[in-house]
Amino acid sequence: MQDKYDAKAVEQAVRRRWEERGAFAVKDDDPRPKYYSLCMWPYPSGDLHVGHLRNYSIGDVWARHKRMQGFNVLQPMGWDAFGKDAELKARKEGIHPAAWVESNTANMRRELRELGYMVDWSRELATCNPKYYRWEQHLFLRMWEKDLVYYSPTKVLWDKATGTVVARRDVDDGKVARQDVEVREFPAYQMRLRRYGEELLAGLAKIAWPEKIVKDQQYLIGRSEGMSIRFALEAPAAGLEEIEVYTTRPDTLMGVTYMAVHASHPLAAAAAERDPKIKEFCEQALQILPIDAGNADSEKNGVALDVRVLNPVSGEPVPVWVADYVIDDYGSGALMGVPAHDERDFSFARKYGIPIVRVNALPGADPAAPVEQAEVAKGVAVNSGPLDGLDLAGCVAKLEELLGPKGKARRDHNMSLRDWPINRQMYWGTPIPIIKCAKCGLVPVPDEDLPVELPLDVDFLKEGLASHPEFVNAKCPKCGADAQRECDTMDTFVNSAWYYARFACRDAADEMVAARAAPWLPCDHYFGGDEHAQGHLVYARFIHKVMRDLKILPPESGDEPFAALLCQGMVLGSDRKKMSKSQDNTVMAKDILERYGADTARMYIIGIGNPKDAYPWNEEHVRDHALFLEALWTLARERREQVAAGADAEPAAANGLALKRLQAAIDRNLKEQRFNNLVFGGIHSIRNLVRDNPEDAGLQHQGFAALLKTLNLIAPHVAEELWAGLGYEGLLIDASWWEPIAAAELQGDEQLYVVQVNGRKRDELTVAAGLGDEEVIAAARACANVARHLEGKQVAQAKVVRKPGGHGIVFFVAKG
Template identity: 40%
Template sequence: MKKYNPQAVEAKWQRIWEDERSFRADERAEREKYYLLVMFPYPSGRIHMGHVRNYAIGDAMARHKRLSGCEVLQPMGWDAFGMPAENAAIAQKRHPKAWTHDNIATMRNELKSMGLAYDWSREFATCDPDYAHWEQVLFLKLYEKGLIDRKLSFVNWDPVDQTVLANEQVIDGKGWRSGAVVQRKELSQWFLRITRYADELLEGIATLPGWPETVRTMQTNWIGKSHGVEFAFAIDGEEGTLPVYTTRPDTIMGVTFCSIAPEHPLAARVAERNPQAAAFIAECQQTGTSEEALERLEKKGFFTGLHAIHPLTGEKVPIFIANFVLMSYGTGAVMAVPAHDQRDFEFARAHDVPIRVVIQPVGAPLDPDTMTEAWTGPGWLVNSGEFTDLENEVAKKTVAERFEALGIGRATVQYRLRDWGISRQRYWGNPIPFIHCPSCGVVPVPVADLPVPLPEDILDLLGQPGNPLERHPTWKQVSCPTCGQAARRETDTMDTFMESSWYFLRYCSPDLKTAPLDTARVNHWMPVDQYVGGVEHAVLHLLYARFFHKALRDVGEVACDEPFTRLLTQGMVRKDTHRCPEHGWRYPRETLEREGRLLCAECEAPIVIGRNEKMSKSKHNVVDPNDLIQGYGADTARVFMLFAAPPEQDLEWNDSGVDGAWRFLNRIWRVVWQIVERAPGVPPARAMPEAPAARALRGKIHETIDKVTRDMGRHQFNTAIAAVMELINAGSLFLNQAGEGALSSEEAATLREMAETVVILMNPFAPHLTAELWEEALAMPGRLHAARWPMVDPEALVRETVTVVVQVNGKLRARIAMPADAPSAEQERLALADPNVQPHLADKTVVKMVTLPGKLINIVVKP
């Protein structure tokens, strides 16, 4: 028996796979296609345990599908543009391009050390000139289709990264990367008209049963389709009207004030004649434009001195400029009903505005003087004139019909979804291919002149306030392609989510040099059959990618409607935190253990062990994947990651779990070699043996094949590995019971079948070890990755006996082996007669017997 040396084995097979191009995908193959994709990484410089887990999950799926007879496409690339790279390069006084490519080289080697079955021939980085070129071509195609425009808009401005953020990139009122409090700023921006696809994006969610329900719900809520009524208030003493949109026409009689966005035209008119109003509007600019950011604000307002006239009652209600009203949603003005809207309620309490209850819930009358929060649930209308006593859902329709009959409003639909602003004021991004001409306006760069490259001589301009491309002395100077006079390039670059919105399509034909996509090859591979990535991308990358895919469909680049058939969102990797009272967070290597106590290695103070949290450098609770791979091997890292928790759940790091995975792989190695030495040159069993022990072992082999196959289809890798562990235990026990003597032909054949089965079933999880055993121990022809997944022999699953649990009044009293085909009455007779059960029936009357045939019998007795 050879000693298991993971470093040597893994280096050997990684070299073979690369030299033989083992995992190159060929769309000409006649096998069923299977496109497996894990979200590509940002090249930060080093892989972390989250990467190890994600890519181990994806690779297990891909290898299983390849063994099952599919032609698998599993590519890898790099999401390489973006502000983080630019900021890191500035800090290191390096060019972002050099920093990015150095990181890619490092991470590529680290990923290759994991033995991932990637088609590396399709690799690209989104910052590659070729990829940027074709993205600019697609940008112009969408512009010609009317799906891109440029307009003045209030945007989320990150004061640290000095760039615009989409609403989806504002988390808790802060920039998703910098963490800075986002501000409101008016700029001319480029937008992709995602709102044109709002209904299709919403309806398409129902066609994605392979997606987690949480993600589908998040996208549904983000699109936010609502039905309501649009009408206008007259303004007392002012020309014009105040249009509003409401989803709650049933509360129309509860309006006690109106609120308008700081950017509303009426607010601007008030500010022209009132310096205090102008100051309040300026204060409001220090907050972002997302609903999430505004939801958390203290509700502030400024009374304009104006009153709106209620369209049904003629009542005059005050108009406030409010910091929580968005100009981009609806009309930028709100009819405020504080009794039945929480934001309005908080505002009314803060500004001493009347609260009028117009919907009473059943059984719990509301008193506006004592209410502590708004009532937003169902009920019956009160204090509502002609609508009083209507159920509120009925009232919504009745009020809408009344407004339409009077000619003062109409039923309409609104969406929470806003157009996607893609302008970014940074260097390290893909230039937007447009030119600003003083005579011709904004004109596209001719396709023949693409790509628009980034200037290389930029280092001295990075790290200063504002857009580096705007400050470049020559790059932006260009002639107008229409009239020829002096003009300037667009200096904004594209949001990095543009690159990740079509990379999965480019993987289908990355070698194409004449167009963005080879439509025939794209249509062969698409849609992606299984996508793997974090749930944090639910309304960022995943929503944008769905939209971009549909837009490219409509310009003839792809045929299918949705890009990703199935989606798996993996959990995080978590670990305990260690903190020294004197020196703060400690890495594991910065601690020492003495007499069962964990101490700080620097001052030997007792370490405070904190809660289990997501691995992060800030908390120092990270484990370096390279240390794990160098110490135990990549297969141990993969098996631990896949066995420790189901992929959708968080994984809690456990050093003993790593040791357990290492011991398990060594045991596989030993058992397979023992079988080869005890049964050299023996073919595997193909039928059920006569000997009872061999029959039982072959039954276990095929039960394991059946379970692992089903578990792989459900992505339950932990239970699949556990099933192989049980089979190894059964095989070891069989070997021990067989003794040192010669094995019978049946025994040898059954053990050989077990060895081949274990090696194939474990290949998706431990590809190096199994490839070595396949070739060196089992001496099988051909490479393991080109073998076929084992088939279940139905005869082997026929169980001759079953173990039935016997209870008396719910308490376990015996486990009895019974004939599997015994009728229920016979199983009950055997249970009653069992010597372990009899003492618990003495002097008692059997009332009834509850039987699950072949599984459980519960005997109910009484004195």
């Protein structure tokens, strides 16, 4: 051991030691039980930022702990290497995306290795490798065969400036100028996410995920219960005799004062042909994307059509409007307007002077009271003829009885989840294995022609794949005629929807997911940011189920890809704002890695606070951890002899008990994933205990062992070095965790009681453990300060409460 702690030298030496012993290599056929711990892989943007540092440090605490508990732990790493940012960045700087990605991954791989994460690098994957994406094309083809991907036009936001499809977000964030954006109808390959909606919803009950993510996904799936109700047209129009609407509030049926249809509805289209004003309105309304039907507070616009429908119960006619707040592909693209009991309908009706009729009132409220604002709360029906006095469930039953036999109403349900358009008009992505033939239409590429390789010698600055004749021109696999390849590529969310499965059989040449992956799947624990709650995490769950149904996954892989999930909070800038380039408050992992080394960086980021919460960056606190490790090093050097001497000794009873209690606290914090408490409450406290009891050799030996085992989860290099320096056997990374500590072991031969009178602490009392309640109460009553507070009062109650962990409460309730 060096005199002084030199982080860089220690870390290099220790990493070399791990490498020489192959400490990170993972075998599929290891006899230990398996544990698959995965962190969301990074987008290779150049350097690791401190958010990555946090994510991977948290994951590594868990993975190393599982390993020490005796599991064969798989913790792989790879690159989400395709994507728009690489392409845009490359365009801007004139570098090929492939070159950009390669240099970035090289850099980030080095940084990850320097951080000492327990990653089996022989399993590394990158989405831009043809050996990876060929299986994505394979999956696409299998889904195409089963109609799980289909081709249909959809509306998208088109950026005229760059000639690409852009996301709504990018416009909102100002990445794309508003005036350059228009809505275009585009052919799209869509995955049938909706078909799995019910299962995606039900599956949420089977996984240990944060409540927040579960709620977000439930909301995204948006399953609702209601009725579909048919309104007859007063006179047939556009070849229609009736319009069906879906509603979750059939109890407000008698309050319908208009009906609204989407601009693409046949009734609207027919009216547009007759009336130029309606035509103009419809054209404008069609510029609104379905996903963008707004902005909840944007104004609602509409035009009345010269059409009326009849209320199926009362037969009363109401006008039909075309309105821009109607969503094309939700329900039937038409809705019944009930201004009194729906916010949107209310503001629409207000604007156009449409009558507002109360048909619902909370119990006891005046049914004749005017409606001042939309009353959404569910009461009972009023002013509703046959429905009067019924609640929602009652109304549904009544309407079923009244209208059901005539086929005018039925119970129904709906989902707001949409199918998933996966093609992007980008070069840097997985080519879609489809050939477009003038005669045969869309023809899948035969399996033997996979992969459809993305050509690298492309002028991606201009037209991407379309400008590459050797790529574009192909023969139709069906009829042999000249045909063109599909030039769109896949959404990167497809790339990362199945990578967890491929990690388990990284180089399988003949199968997407080989049999040897079976023991690993599903993934036991996943770590990542909650920004993926509604994107990646839904797509991965969907693709897992699809792969299961297509028999791509081994049968034991389960219904869900990730059994447990931890979403770590953000690392904020030192100004407590979200880190961003524009705020100039970003911190890169290398800034701290170079200055202090990996162990200090990891110690800081784990100690920063509860993994789930967001914390601001604080450079001063980084230094504190560096100082701690230095002091620990010095202490360990001083104690080498005592540690060796204590190998066969037991600590003094009180010290042994104190150590056990700290270890129990460490176990609890690990179980609850409160990793920050491992640093201060755990490692620091054990350090203090051994530091303050130098004469207790047994404690030195056991205490340092426990300390280093815990430190191994967080600052593994220095822990490994001290482990060797203090003469412990073998590699620390291979050491086993201590046995779970039973509550009985935490009990000393003395018991501390806090004595309370009327709920206020009045004294402390230490007595031999094992005394009966009466003896303890008697002793408590005898405490001077307690006696003083009880004097002249009647003791109405006296009780002993024993808490686990060696303390208790004695309380007196005194009156008078």
